[in-house]
Structure formats: C-alpha cells, structure tokens
Amino acid sequence: MIGVLALVVALVVASGVYLLLSRDVFRCIVGMAVLGSAVNLIVFAAGRFGPLQPPIVAVGADRLAAATADPLPQALVLTAIVIGFALLCFALALGARLRAQGASDDSDRLRDAEPPAGDPIKPPVLD
Amino acid sequence: MLVLAPVLLPLLTALFAAALYRHETARRWVSFAGALLSLGCALALAVEVDRAGRVSVALGGWPLPYAIEFAADRAGAFMVLVAALLGVAVLLHQAGRADPAPETPILHPLLHGLLAAAGGAFVTADLFNLYVWFELLLIAALGLLAHGGQPRQLDAAFKYLALNLLGTLLLLIAVAFIFGATGQLNFAALTEASRRPELAGVLPVYVALLALALLLKAGAFPLFAWLPASYHTLPAPVLALVGGLVTKVGVFALLRVGQVFAGSPPSFDEALGWIALATMLSGVLGAAYHWDLRRILAFHIVSQIGYLLLGVALASPAGALFFTAHNMLVKADLFLIAGLIWALAGHYDLRRIGGLYRAYPGLSTLFLVAAFSLVGVPPSSGFWGKFLLVRESFAQERYVWGGVALAVGLLTLYSMTKIWLEAFWKPHPEPSALVPVPGLRPAWLAVGLLTALVLALGLMPEPALRYVEAAALGLGRAKP
Numbered sequence: 001m002i003g004v005l006a007l008v009v010a011l012v013v014a015s016g017v018y019l020l021l022s023r024d025v026f027r028c029i030v031g032m033a034v035l036g037s038a039v040n041l042i043v044f045a046a047g048r049f050g051p052l053q054p055p056i057v058a059v060g061a062d063r064l065a066a067a068t069a070d071p072l073p074q075a076l077v078l079t080a081i082v083i084g085f086a087l088l089c090f091a092l093a094l095g096a097r098l099r100a101q102g103a104s105d106d107s108d109r110l111r112d113a114e115p116p117a118g119d120p121i122k123p124p125v126l127d
Numbered sequence: 128m129l130v131l132a133p134v135l136l137p138l139l140t141a142l143f144a145a146a147l148y149r150h151e152t153a154r155r156w157v158s159f160a161g162a163l164l165s166l167g168c169a170l171a172l173a174v175e176v177d178r179a180g181r182v183s184v185a186l187g188g189w190p191l192p193y194a195i196e197f198a199a200d201r202a203g204a205f206m207v208l209v210a211a212l213l214g215v216a217v218l219l220h221q222a223g224r225a226d227p228a229p230e231t232p233i234l235h236p237l238l239h240g241l242l243a244a245a246g247g248a249f250v251t252a253d254l255f256n257l258y259v260w261f262e263l264l265l266i267a268a269l270g271l272l273a274h275g276g277q278p279r280q281l282d283a284a285f286k287y288l289a290l291n292l293l294g295t296l297l298l299l300i301a302v303a304f305i306f307g308a309t310g311q312l313n314f315a316a317l318t319e320a321s322r323r324p325e326l327a328g329v330l331p332v333y334v335a336l337l338a339l340a341l342l343l344k345a346g347a348f349p350l351f352a353w354l355p356a357s358y359h360t361l362p363a364p365v366l367a368l369v370g371g372l373v374t375k376v377g378v379f380a381l382l383r384v385g386q387v388f389a390g391s392p393p394s395f396d397e398a399l400g401w402i403a404l405a406t407m408l409s410g411v412l413g414a415a416y417h418w419d420l421r422r423i424l425a426f427h428i429v430s431q432i433g434y435l436l437l438g439v440a441l442a443s444p445a446g447a448l449f450f451t452a453h454n455m456l457v458k459a460d461l462f463l464i465a466g467l468i469w470a471l472a473g474h475y476d477l478r479r480i481g482g483l484y485r486a487y488p489g490l491s492t493l494f495l496v497a498a499f500s501l502v503g504v505p506p507s508s509g510f511w512g513k514f515l516l517v518r519e520s521f522a523q524e525r526y527v528w529g530g531v532a533l534a535v536g537l538l539t540l541y542s543m544t545k546i547w548l549e550a551f552w553k554p555h556p557e558p559s560a561l562v563p564v565p566g567l568r569p570a571w572l573a574v575g576l577l578t579a580l581v582l583a584l585g586l587m588p589e590p591a592l593r594y595v596e597a598a599a600l601g602l603g604r605a606k607p
Contacts, residue, residue: 020289020293025285028289032288032289032292035292035293035296036292036296039296039299039300039303042299042300042303042304043299043300043302043303045303045307046303046304046306046307047306047307070310072306072312073303073306073307076255076302076303076306079255079259080299083259083262086266087262087265087266087288087292090266090269090288091285091288094273094281094284094285094288095285097273097276097281098278098281098282098285101278101281107285110282110285110286111282112278112279112281112282113279113280113282113283113286113356113357113359113360115419
C-alpha cells in the first residue's frame with residue numbers, strides 16, 4: 001500500500017514540476033498547487049499509512065493499540081492544506097492582477113521589475 | 128508568558144490595526160505603540176533569559192514532548208530584541224516622507240505579521256511550528272510586495288512566490304520525513320531521538336533536505352535568485368524590515384537545526400563553508416555591477432548572508448549571532464538612508480543623483496558610519512563581527528575561508544565607495560532637483576536611532592559580545 005502511495009506521490013510531483021516549469025503563469029500556479037498536494041500526501045504518509053483502526057485508547061487500556069495510525073500528521077496535514085489553499089488563492093489573484101494590468105501571462109515576458117528599456121545595464125530579453 | 132510576547136504582541140497589534148481600517152491616524156499610532164510595547168517586552172525577555180538561562184512555556188495541556196513548546200534561550204532573545212528595534216525604527220521612518228509605503232489599510236497588519244512570524248521563528252521549540260512561522264513570513268512578505276499594486280511590484284511578488292514556495296514545500300517534506308523517522312517534533316526530543324543508532328543512516332539525509340530548504344530561505348548561493356528579483360521594488364521602510372529580517376530568520380533556523388541535530392556528519396559543515404564563500408562572492412560581485420541603490424544593497428544582503436553561513440559552518444555561533452545582529456541593524460540603516468537619499472536627491476539611480484555631501488553633511492556622516500560598519504573598518508560593529516569569524520577560520524586552519532572573507536570586505540568597500548563618489552561627492556547632474564523636502568523629521572530620527580545603535584555596538588561591543596558568547600554556549604556544538 002505504501003509502495004502505491006510512493007508511486008502516486010512521484011507521479012504527482014513529476015506533473016507538478018512539469019507544470020511549474022511552464023512559461024504560462026496560470027499553469028505555473030496550478031503546478032504549485034499540485035506540488036503542494038504531493039507534499040501533503042508525504043506528510044500524511046509520515047503517520048503510518050494503512051491501518052483503519054481509529055486512534056482512540058480503548059476503555060481500560062492506557063495506550064493505543066500497536067497498529068493504529070498516528071493522528072498527529074493528519075492534524076499537521078490539515079494545517080498545511082489550509083495554508084496551501086490560502087497561498088493558492090493569493091497566487092491566483094496575483095496572476096489575475098498581472099494580466100489585468102497589461103503585463104503578460106508569459107513568465108519570460110514578466111520583466112516589469114527589471115531595469116527599464118534603454119538602460120545600458122538591462123539584461124537582454126530571451127526569446 | 129513573556130516568551131510568548133514576541134508572537135502575541137505583534138499579532139494583537141496586527142488585529143487592532145486591521146480593525147481600524149478606516150482610521151489612518153489611529154492605525155499608525157496603534158501600530159507604533161505595539162512596536163514600542165514589543166520592544167519593551169523584548170528587553171524584559173532578554174534580561175529574564177540572561178538571569179534564568181532559558182525560559183519556556185508548553186501549550187496545549189500535554190506533557191512535554193507532546194505539548195507545543197515555546198522557549199527563548201539567549202540566542203533567541205537576542206534576535207527578538209534586534210527584530211523589535213528594527214520594528215520601531217521602520218515604523219518611525221514610515222511616518223516620514225522618505226519613500227514611505229502607501230498607507231493602505233493592510234500595511235500595518237502586514238508589517239506586524241512579518242514581525243510576529245520572525246518572533247515566532249526565534250522562540251519556537253517545535254519543528255512544525257518553525258514551518259508555520261516560515262509560511263507566515265512568506266505570506267506577510269508577499270502581501271508587502273503586492274499591496275502597492277504597481278506592475279513591477281506584482282511582477283516581483285510572483286517571482287518571490289514561485290521560488291520561495293519551493294523552499295517552503297521542501298521544508299514541509301523535510302519536517303514530514305523527520306517526524307516519520309523519529310516520531311518527534313519538539314527540539315529537545317528530536318535531539319534525544321537523533322542519537323538512536325538505527326537512524327544514523329537515514330536522518331542525515333533528512334537533515335540535509337531541511338538545511339537545503341533553510342538555505343533557500345536564507346538566500347544562499349545558488350538559491351538566492353528570488354532576492355535580487357524582488358527586493359528593490361519595495362518602498363524604503365518596508366525594504367528595511369524585509370531585508371533586515373527575512374533572510375536572517377533562515378540563518379537563525381539553520382543555527383537551531385545545527386543545535387538540534389548536533390550529531391550530523393562533519394561534511395555538512397565543510398559543504399556549508401564553501402556555500403558560504405560562493406554566497407559572499409556572488410553577492411558582492413552582483414552589487415558591484417548595479418547602479419540602483421536598492422539593488423546594490425539587496426545584493427549586499429546576499430553577500431552578508433555568506434558571512435553568517437560561514438559562522439554556522441565554523442560552528443561558531445557567537446560570531447554568527449553577533450554578525451547577524453550587526454548586519455540586521457546596519458542593513459536596515461542603509462536602506463533607510465537610501466530612502467532619505469531618494470527624498471533629498473530625487474532618485475535611487477546613482478547616475479542621476481549627486482551633490483549630497485555639500486548639501487547635507489549630516490546625511491553624509493550617517494552614511495559613512497553605516498557604510499564603514501558594513502565594510503568592517505575598525506572600530507565599527509562590522510569589524511568585531513568579521514574579527515570573530517576570521518579569527519575562528521584561522522584557528523580552525525581554514526585559511527581559504529578566512530582569506531575570502533577578508534577579500535569580500537575589500538569588494539564591499541568598492542561598492543560603498545561607488546555610492547559615496549556618485550551620490551555624495553560628484554555634483555548633482557540637475558542641481559535644481561536638490562531642494563529641501565518637508566516632513567522628513569521622523570525618517571531622520573529613525574536613521575539617527577539605528578546609526579547610534581550601530582555606533583554603540585562598534586564602540587562598546589563588550590555587553591553584546593558577552594551576551595552572544597553566553598548564547599553560543601547554549602547553541603554550541605561539540606567539535607569532533
């Protein structure tokens with residue numbers, strides 16, 4: 001089971017990196033989200049993946065049964081999902097503003113922060 | 128509870144400032160009062176920690192190591208104090224008309240959010256919490272980049288986001304792997320767990336991943352591309368706070384990781400040392416190429432990060448801590464001075480300004496003090512920082528490391544001389560632009576405050592040196 005999850009994570013990371021390397025700003029943002037999900041899966045897997053037993057101490061026992069999943073990474077992954085979602089929203093709004101302000105959504109053309117045209121130290125635009 | 132103040136006070140101030148979104152004057156005053164209160168609490172915390180050695184509070188009602196622990200040792204308290212000082216100076220400067228950030232309702236909440244994130248990273252004793260503070264730092268910095276709304280700022284924000292998010296994700300992966308291997312998140316429990324012999328093979332890999340993520344956050348070679356791509360679009364006071372804090376939080380976290388996983392292989396230090404040299408050199412060479420004041424100073428952040436990393440690599444926390452404090456103050460001071468230069472001479476581009484020495488000898492003096500400190504001319508604060516690091520390099524027979532650190536000092540002098548010659552000495556290309564500007568008094572006060580601190584740190588380094596040496600004992604790693 002953990003082997004299948006590892007394969008899935010590898011696949012998701014690969015597609016996330018592929019999207020992130022795209023020149024299109026929107027694809028780039030989707031790539032960030034996909035990569036974030038892969039990382040969330042890794043966090044999830046850190047707490048023993050597989051057992052269906054709920055992490056509840058049985059009546060009369062003083063500790064969890066041996067094959068219980070660790071609930072802590074599940075709490076951590078919730079935190080990470082919330083933060084990741086907020087960042088994704090911010091990134092999408094940023095992408096939309098970039099387009100609306102007339103800047104390109106081609107990341108190679110995002111050069112507003114660079115020295116203005118005609119400046120002798122301006123690095124050349126790569127085509 | 129004093130140990131929670133570096134997190135709670137800025138967060139509360141941010142909340143109050145956000146609630147006052149319709150009242151600009153009240154917002155400014157609440158924000159400034161919050162910063163002053165933070166400074167007072169930081170001072171109290173530093174004194175308390177100096178007396179007790181370590182102050183901690185465990186939240187969540189669980190026994191340690193399952194509770195979420197916040198703990199301030201001397202190193203953390205020292206950083207909290209410097210950050211609080213920066214907060215006060217930056218808010219003062221923001222009140223003047225030296226390139227202030229636009230007073231949008233979100234500005235002060237974001238500034239305090241940044242301070243809360245840095246404070247949290249300095250006092251947390253929990254690995255996952257450290258990750259959360261880095262996220263908050265990222266979000267606050269992004270907000271500060273984007274809230275001005277100019278195309279160049281949005282452009283910079285996107286680059287900052289894309290590259291920093293990668294570091295954040297790496298950090299989270301490393302935290303997950305380390306938790307999976309050790310079952311712990313608390314720093315003390317992690318130190319305990321990292322000694323288990325069955326983890327000796329796999330744990331260094333995870334620690335290396337963690338260090339890689341933190342190096343990206345710190346702006347180390349070759350992962351610093353996000354920094355010169357974005358910092359120069361920020362207004363002067365915000366730039367001083369972001370430039371003074373963000374990367375140093377990364378370095379401080381590296382120091383912490385070095386303390387927590389003290390049993391890491393010595394090859395880590397070796398690698399870190401060479402990374403430090405490359406960072407120093409690439410930063411200072413990048414600065415030599417540019418003509419925009421903010422770009423020059425932003426590249427110098429990278430170069431100075433190299434010195435901090437050298438301190439970490441030499442396992443010399445005293446040197447690294449002293450240099451961090453010196454660097455945060457001097458860097459913020461120089462950015463604030465750059466804001467004044469912009470207001471008085473009309474531009475950040477060195478080719479379009481000049482004549483400031485004749486018109487404003489006071490500003491020239493302030494700049495010289497800060498510039499000499501950055502270069503490390505004795506008896507400035509930079510001299511003591513570099514002295515500690517270079518002495519340690521030579522003591523450990525790392526002659527190349529020490530030599531490069533000295534040579535980079537010379538190249539730094541080149542950049543500072545360039546600013547001096549262009550902005551201060553040569554006549555202004557359009558003398559009519561050199562008119563007196565009203566409303567600069569708070570900015571002068573902020574620059575004066577920081578310069579006085581830098582000067583005091585240089586002329587009387589004893590108290591700070593004693594404090595960081597005591598702090599280093601707490602952070603110290605046994606040399607193999």
